[in-house]
Amino acid sequence: MDWNDSLETGNVVVDNEHKELLALVKNMLTAGMSGELTSENRKERVEIAVNFLEDYAKRHFANEEKLMDESHYPDKVTHKTLHDGFMPIFSKLKDRVVEESGSLDVALEVNKVIVDWLIYHIMGSDKVFAEYYKDWEGL
Numbered sequence: 001m002d003w004n005d006s007l008e009t010g011n012v013v014v015d016n017e018h019k020e021l022l023a024l025v026k027n028m029l030t031a032g033m034s035g036e037l038t039s040e041n042r043k044e045r046v047e048i049a050v051n052f053l054e055d056y057a058k059r060h061f062a063n064e065e066k067l068m069d070e071s072h073y074p075d076k077v078t079h080k081t082l083h084d085g086f087m088p089i090f091s092k093l094k095d096r097v098v099e100e101s102g103s104l105d106v107a108l109e110v111n112k113v114i115v116d117w118l119i120y121h122i123m124g125s126d127k128v129f130a131e132y133y134k135d136w137e138g139l
């Protein structure tokens with residue numbers, strides 16, 4: 001799924017990182033479904049993409065949490081729990097994404113699990129936080 005305006009939280013830093021996250025997921029899926037590569041090369045490329053995405057997701061969550069600290073966000077613990085819950089979901093899929101690269105099943109599952117999680121999280125919790133942050137900034 002590509003970025004669209006309905007995903008905008010209004011916080012430029014957060015929005016840019018979300019755009020990048022979705023682009024990285026897409027990049028991972030594209031590498032996995034590339035028909036031009038040998039399966040060995042494809043696996044290698046997917047593995048790089050997966051690791052990059054994992055690092056980026058961690059950094060993004062940490063950045064968001066930094067903004068929460070800075071603004072004394074009252075729901076930080078709950079929000080952080082959601083972030084922490086994402087990593088095991090990702091790790092569980094990660095090995096399959098590499099091992100079974102080229103499989104449409106895996107691509108669909110990534111779409112269902114990873115993309116849905118991100119979209120749901122962005123549309124819900126992140127928007128609520130961004131709204132809070134905007135008010136805090138305006139004080």
Ligand SMILES: [Fe+2]
Nearest residue numbers: 064121125126
């Ligand atoms: Fe978040």
